[in-house]
Amino acid sequence: MPGWVEILVRSVVFLIVLFLITKALGKKQMSQLDIFQYITGIVIGSIVAIHATDVTTNAAYGLLALAVWLLIPLAVEFTALKSKRFRNITQGKGTVLIQNGKIMEDNLKKERFTTDDLLEELRNNKVFNATDVEFAVLEPTGKVNILPKKENQPITPKVIGQKVAPEKEPQTVIMDGKALLEPLANASLNTDWLETELAKMNVSIENVFLGQVDSDGQLTVDLYDDLLTVAEPTEKPLLLATMKKCQADLDLFALATENQHSKQLYQNNSKRMQQAIDKITPYLR
Template sequence: MTDLGNVFIRGVVGFIVLFILARIMGKKHITDMTYYEYIVGIAIGSIAAELTFSPHVRMSNFLFGMIIWAIFPMVLSKLELKSFRFRSLSEGEPTVLIENGNILEENLKKENLTVDELMIHLRQKDAFKLDDVESAVMEKSGLISVMKKSNVQPLTPKDAGLVIELDHSPQIVMIDGNVLEKSLQDYGYTKEWLLAEVTKQGAKRFEDVFLAQIDSKGNVYVDLYNDQQSNMPEVKQKLLMAANIKQLQADLIQISMQVTDAKTKEQFKAHAKQMDQLFHELSAHMVETSST
């Protein structure tokens, strides 16, 4: 048998043996990796080390061995896509550790997991009390997913019955003084509107802006080339005041969307309009101050 044939057979045998050993060791030893990644990482690292310190062995054998170990997981991954049964055999199944608030001791033993190790995983998921945990599952990757009981989960706007406007990914609309018109148009704004917004934050023209980002609610973050003026205490205080006014306006609009009484709704809208006018007056004053 040729040297390369011998390397191939040894590689196949080594892969199978390491795979079996990794399965026996359990999922907790391969956290955030598949069995393939775990054993291939060990094998290729060992081959590379042997290549460095064994000059008497032909380099072609080492390289062929590395290629074999790199190909194995690729082939097996394709097989997993084709066969659910093979995927279950190679990757295993998730293991329920806590169900309906009760620890399943037999499953802990199955995964060679101690109570102390379980508590570490739970604390990493902000679950410090076992009484707060509804269920916990060790995934195929070795990570543990935790679902808390309903009475200790954070209250969401949906739980409170509030209607919240959906937020979307923010968009960069300016880089190096250049307006990205497509991103701006995607949100339905014009260059004139953007110029007014960056002017409120200390810019006199587009060329003064290094970066500008807009969110789905029309709030604009601006970073100027000259940050010295925007970092002055007086300017910071005015920017904070403007941001608070803008937030108050958004809150008033949100409340007006939730109330059902028509008269009350109009009152909230009127107050929101006053906040908007106050915001524009303060912004104009800030621009005048910055130009002097």
């Protein structure tokens, strides 16, 4: 077999094997590398590079080495799941860089972290003043996570006592001009509903690049033709406006009538309508 053909075959074989090994090691291998995973990645890459390009090596030995470096990380991860002490050895522990608003200089030196490194990581977390940080930790993966001081944390509805409607992830029901049946089923919808909604917009499904349904069942679309515009969903604002109009009409009727029984009836229903508006408003915003 010519050398170039052997290299081609070896490259394809080792590429497939490397793909399978990466899948077996899981997504963590690609996103968050601890010390042991970093070493594993380097060794596996080196084995593949050597045996894919050097025709004088035995490819079977390369596959055997890859098998070993697949089994060892799997065994290490399985053991780490069972033992916190073993996990601390192989994956390491986080190092506190800022605690109670104070920079831990000794820990910075221990991790060979300069002041510039710390400030850079704070900026990556959108913090530009170290005094705004209550707690910061250097994770084993090398990422710095911070907790801002209470007064510097963003305001949330919970902080101000505001109720908000629960929200689920939007479902992508149209992609590249084709309906996706599984996301439609996840949203408890079907193709008949989708066709009806597109008809309301005067849009054909072939012209839709992307269509999504939110947790309230409202469809939004992006068209292939960027010059065409589609009206934003108006069902929720219209419903809220209609309810407020009904409540205002009840107040008006109560003022207009002289019959005490009717006046009381209108006033009671107006209060009930206002209670309904207060409850449903978070869901219609």
